[in-house]
Amino acid sequence: xTRQDRSLxxxxxxxxxxxxxxxxxxxxxxxVNAGMAALSIASGRHWAIYPFLGWGVGLAIHWAVVWLLxxxxxxxxxxxxxxxxxxxxxxxx
Numbered sequence: 727x728t729r730q731d732r733s734l735x736x737x738x739x740x741x742x743x744x745x746x747x748x749x750x751x752x753x754x755x756x757x758v759n760a761g762m763a764a765l766s767i768a769s770g771r772h773w774a775i776y777p778f779l780g781w782g783v784g785l786a787i788h789w790a791v792v793w794l795l796x797x798x799x800x801x802x803x804x805x806x807x808x809x810x811x812x813x814x815x816x817x818x819x
Contacts, residue, residue: 737798748792755785 727735759778766774794801 741796741798744792744796748788751785751788755781 759774759781762774762777766772793799796802
């Protein structure tokens with residue numbers, strides 16, 4: 727196995743772990759918030775929306791980090807390619 731193959735494999739493992747972590751976070755978010763919603767409805771008060779919104783912001787940030795900004799991700803790769811093209815246009819070797 728070449729050095730580049732090992733590097734790609736390490737990146738793939740890191741990205742797979744990050745995505746699995748996000749899916750776990752999303753699953754726990756849904757289960758816990760469903761339980762809180764049931765308790766909220768049963769009590770006749772609608773308090774569960776506050777933890778839902780707060781935790782939802784955290785989940786959205788986690789999503790952005792994992793799916794948009796992760797090394798090797800589509801969005802990050804586009805940004806890297808754009809910056810590389812700018813640098814090459816400005817300072818050709």
